[in-house]
Amino acid sequence: MKNERINYTQVVWEITRLLQDAESLEEALRTSLGEVVKAVGAEAGTIWFYNSKGDKRIYPSFTIGGADLTGMSLAEGEGIAGQVVKEGKTTVVKDCQSDARWAGRFDESTGFVTKSMVCVPLINKYEVIGCIQIINKKDGSLYNDADVDLCENLAMLTAIAIDDKGLNLGFAEEKKSIISLRGVTKVFGQGDTQIQILKGVNLDVREGEFLVILGESGCGHHVPPPLRRLHLPGLQPHAHADGQGKSRIHRRALRRPHGR
Helix, strand or coil: CHHHHHHHHHHHHHHHHHHHHCCCHHHHHHHHHHHHHHHHCEEEEEEEEECCCCCCCEEEEEEECCCCCCCCCECCCCHHHHHHHHHCCCEEECCHHHCCCCCCHHHHHHCCCCCCEEEEEEECCCCEEEEEEEEEECCCCCCCHHHHHHHHHHHHHHHHHHHHHCCCCCCCCCCCEEEEEEEEEEEECCHHHCEEEEEEEEEEEECCCCCCCCCCCCCCCCCCCCCCCCCCCCCHHHCEECCEECCCCCHHHHHCCCCC
16 A cells, blocks of 8 residues: 555656646646556546536546547536536445446447446536546456545646646537527529529527628628528528517617627
């Protein structure tokens, strides 16, 4: 145990150096996660981040080993990771398959078998921003106190580094939709000379966004911006400007400073 703790102390120092000197925080986090997975002799590790200002889901942002989690996420409070994010407390699970909190659909989808895990919260100055999972010790043993301490040190250093350097997780705060179009169609001409410029266009413009529509001459890219001449017969409930249904949206509606 003493030699193990000495080794883990060296790992913590290495992680500290990586995160302090990193030009790319993303690469440093991935490398640091790999160092911990290797040190405890685990099969896999994942850093999850909580989209608290958006859809309230938890996303796997960095993974080492294990299954491909691309496109997968947890609902708020779902699974062991969801519970750790919700409660902000470290959890050690000896048998995930028999744990009522376990989100078994991940194993069912990927074919990976999760047996044991330690899951620690990522907590910055103000809130829980995610968690770190270390999964399946290769020798079949259970996680001990030294393993947990190492994982918690990684979580602490990760949270500090994110506060200090910032990390773009690709989460966008949900903003009010000021223009919403659904199923918009625009046709010029009649009969054999008829040209369909727009077909089934869906568009949301949110507060603070800058919208640019590009296209070749004749493709109709000049039609949406004015919108004042855009007829939407039968689609009035699906065209909205600043929360109100419209069959036409006047240019002034787009130029008006919102909130004034």
